Amino acid sequence: MLRLTKKADYGLMALKYLAEQTDGSAHSAKDIAEAYGIPLPLLSKVLQKLARGGLLISEQGTYGGYRLARAARDISALEVIRTIDGPIILTQCFTEHTGCDQSALCPVREPLRKVHEGILSLLKNISLSDLASDDMQIPSIRPTLANIQLTSPSSATPTGISR
Secondary structure, three states: OOOOOHHHHHHHHHHHHHHHOOOOOOEOHHHHHHHHOOOHHHHHHHHHHHHHOOOEEEEOOOOOEEEEOOOHHHOEHHHHHHHHHOOOOOOHHHOOOOOOOOOOOOOOHHHHHHHHHHHHHHHHOOEHHHHHOOOOOOOOOHHHHHOOEEEOOOOOOEEEOOO
């Protein structure tokens, strides 16, 4: 099952919070944790990781806290998830270079690679600005899916996915 970790979810929530702030000032981890009911110790670790990854600026002092390192429109959901969780892996057959007993005969390896690329592309094209918008449009992935070809096990003739 493909799903976000709790840390990635909290990171996206925190960055959405910061993207919605228009005053330009830094906001504390405590403010963010209270706004969404997130455990402060876990959120603090996530925010530190996002700061080390260059997505946040951490400011010390009385009026310190966190600010976005770049404009919200320039930070993608993919960057956030990768910064917190590392690479997104749909299946290991095309992400690891270890041999698979089925790779020579596998009819779904290439289609799954395309699905993986589609997911990465989708996440790359969703910005923090999009997440902060009340009228965010659902991105279309149909063009990516239209190019996926499945091979039936009984023949080598590709068939398209129906729409």
